[in-house]
Amino acid sequence: MTDTNTQQFTFKAETKQLLQILIHSLYKDREVFLRELLSNASDAINRLRFEMLTNQNVLDPDVELKIHVTVDKDNRTIVVQDTGIGMTQDELVDHLGTIAQSSARKFLETAKEKNQDASGLIGQFGVGFYSVFMVAEWVRVTSRSFRPDAQAVTWFATGDDTYQISPAEMSERGTRIEIKLKEDAAEFAEEYRLKNIVNKHSDYIGFPIYVGEDEKPVNKQSSLWRTARNEITPEQYKDFYRQTTLDFEDPLMHVHMVTDAPVQLYALLFFPAKSERNMFSLRKEDGLKLYSRNILIDEYNKDLLPEYLRFVQGVVDSEDLPLNVSRETVQSSGLMPKLKKVITNQVIKELETLAKKDAEKYAAFWSEFGVYLKQGIAATPADTDTITPLLRFKTNTNPETWSSLDEYVSRMKDGQKVIYYIVGEDPKAVLRSPHLDAFQANGTEVLLLTEPMDSFMLMSLRKFKDYELKSISGAEADGTEQPKAESEAEKIPEGDFNSLVEKFKQVLGERVTDVRASSRLVTSVARLVDADENSNPELQRVYKYLGKEYEVPKKVLELNPAHAMLKSLLKTDGELQTIIIEQVFDSALLVEGLHPDPSSMAARVQQIMEAALKGQK
Ligand code: ADP
Numbered sequence: 001m002t003d004t005n006t007q008q009f010t011f012k013a014e015t016k017q018l019l020q021i022l023i024h025s026l027y028k029d030r031e032v033f034l035r036e037l038l039s040n041a042s043d044a045i046n047r048l049r050f051e052m053l054t055n056q057n058v059l060d061p062d063v064e065l066k067i068h069v070t071v072d073k074d075n076r077t078i079v080v081q082d083t084g085i086g087m088t089q090d091e092l093v094d095h096l097g098t099i100a101q102s103s104a105r106k107f108l109e110t111a112k113e114k115n116q117d118a119s120g121l122i123g124q125f126g127v128g129f130y131s132v133f134m135v136a137e138w139v140r141v142t143s144r145s146f147r148p149d150a151q152a153v154t155w156f157a158t159g160d161d162t163y164q165i166s167p168a169e170m171s172e173r174g175t176r177i178e179i180k181l182k183e184d185a186a187e188f189a190e191e192y193r194l195k196n197i198v199n200k201h202s203d204y205i206g207f208p209i210y211v212g213e214d215e216k217p218v219n220k221q222s223s224l225w226r227t228a229r230n231e232i233t234p235e236q237y238k239d240f241y242r243q244t245t246l247d248f249e250d251p252l253m254h255v256h257m258v259t260d261a262p263v264q265l266y267a268l269l270f271f272p273a274k275s276e277r278n279m280f281s282l283r284k285e286d287g288l289k290l291y292s293r294n295i296l297i298d299e300y301n302k303d304l305l306p307e308y309l310r311f312v313q314g315v316v317d318s319e320d321l322p323l324n325v326s327r328e329t330v331q332s333s334g335l336m337p338k339l340k341k342v343i344t345n346q347v348i349k350e351l352e353t354l355a356k357k358d359a360e361k362y363a364a365f366w367s368e369f370g371v372y373l374k375q376g377i378a379a380t381p382a383d384t385d386t387i388t389p390l391l392r393f394k395t396n397t398n399p400e401t402w403s404s405l406d407e408y409v410s411r412m413k414d415g416q417k418v419i420y421y422i423v424g425e426d427p428k429a430v431l432r433s434p435h436l437d438a439f440q441a442n443g444t445e446v447l448l449l450t451e452p453m454d455s456f457m458l459m460s461l462r463k464f465k466d467y468e469l470k471s472i473s474g475a476e477a478d479g480t481e482q483p484k485a486e487s488e489a490e491k492i493p494e495g496d497f498n499s500l501v502e503k504f505k506q507v508l509g510e511r512v513t514d515v516r517a518s519s520r521l522v523t524s525v526a527r528l529v530d531a532d533e534n535s536n537p538e539l540q541r542v543y544k545y546l547g548k549e550y551e552v553p554k555k556v557l558e559l560n561p562a563h564a565m566l567k568s569l570l571k572t573d574g575e576l577q578t579i580i581i582e583q584v585f586d587s588a589l590l591v592e593g594l595h596p597d598p599s600s601m602a603a604r605v606q607q608i609m610e611a612a613l614k615g616q617k
Pocket of ligand 1: 095103
């Protein structure tokens, strides 16, 4: 086999490892090797078509775009030949000597990391070209590039550490892969078997696959997104998703659309189950795959969906996109906004339907992707009305389930004119907020907004239908009819209360703008409210999250004149009274999520405990 023109190369270290694993693999579905070769062949033809959009100077421009599989049973050989883009000598060395491909590399990493039997992983990852070594004694790849002046070359390997490259004779453009099957892989040297494998794994490859002497292709040839919905099984949708993303969790749902007006398009879109891409994901960026008449023209198109739906994965294909365009002009062609509008509307509609039909699944969606929609409202106020019906909230009266704003409105009390909300740090803490006291006491529903993104969202979301959204942490004099505490009878007499207020003012000094009575507190001793009723607590939080230097404005401390603790405090004096006042203020800061240094309270709390224990003696 060796002649003077043959050069010997050594596989890169990780390719060697991969080959070792594959050669000794006990993987039972070895048939996937054919799927991988056919998918490479199809990619190669696709790339040729893309090249031909802009380049006239291509070898064999008129040859049929196809894949041919032949078998020689007696010799145990299979040949897979395509009329795709082909490879030059350098490309062969680059592509088949090293693992460029992310999927195979991830396979290797996982196999090493988990130190487990790698067999199970082969099917999951797809190890590309090298999977052929599960069945091959040797492999010979002969290729002729589309570049008219390129020489044909041959790559030969037996699965040991080296491969050979030598000049070859090949008149037509494309790649031919000859496989000598191992003895224990003789089952694949049967035409019917290969046809079955094509139908099972590669039916939707967009180019004809001929097997043996048959004049008719064995595959359906239609891409999955161009296939009628009723001909596709749920398993096929999932497979497609898995293969395009390498996300091994099933998608939450898919949207398969075909429209003719106002634009022609096919789209097959998926909602992943998790917002975070797994470490193996094939998709490096957000964006949809954009095809024009079945030719991939953009791997990550970001102009087909608004930012806030960027987690959607999948494919869009349109007959209306002009073929002879560069990627850049696709972006600027007037068609894109139209496609975007149609696709976005459909996605929103599907989400609304899901919410109606399957609340549980919608909740799963919301938990993962709700924050994207909130961000959408913050970033594109023009879309607020579109997004708002999709929002879900926890509330003080329904803390465990997700409620829509419509549901909130339908449960509003007679005469209630606004939608109440409270912003806080976390769902548990916010339920303990003193601002909620009166609302809890009379059962008025309040939205609990505890994600950082909520503050950003609130800057655009000020109204829902006719109802204004209103924070309950504002001062009393804000004009809205908030519920009031009812225990008027138990109040501290006014004179006593005023002297207590003076004590608070003395102790807290500049740290508060005022100290006064509140009629909104029931079980809490005190709360902090904004001094200026027009101040914007959301904005304060937004600045905090953005890390901007922004001093939280000083607040008013409101006291509960009916609280037993304050009554006792009246009877105390000296140092104990002072430190309790300090602690009342610190605790109020703490529940607001505004305390700059909570651990500083420990020493004081200890002092208070000691005093309490002394009192018990
Ligand atoms: P992947 O196809 O996932 O990138 P493979 O290991 O299967 O990884 O293939 C490596 C590279 O070899 C491909 O990316 C491609 O550039 C090249 N290649 C493989 N098969 C062919 C083919 N039939 N025609 C042209 N190039 C090919």
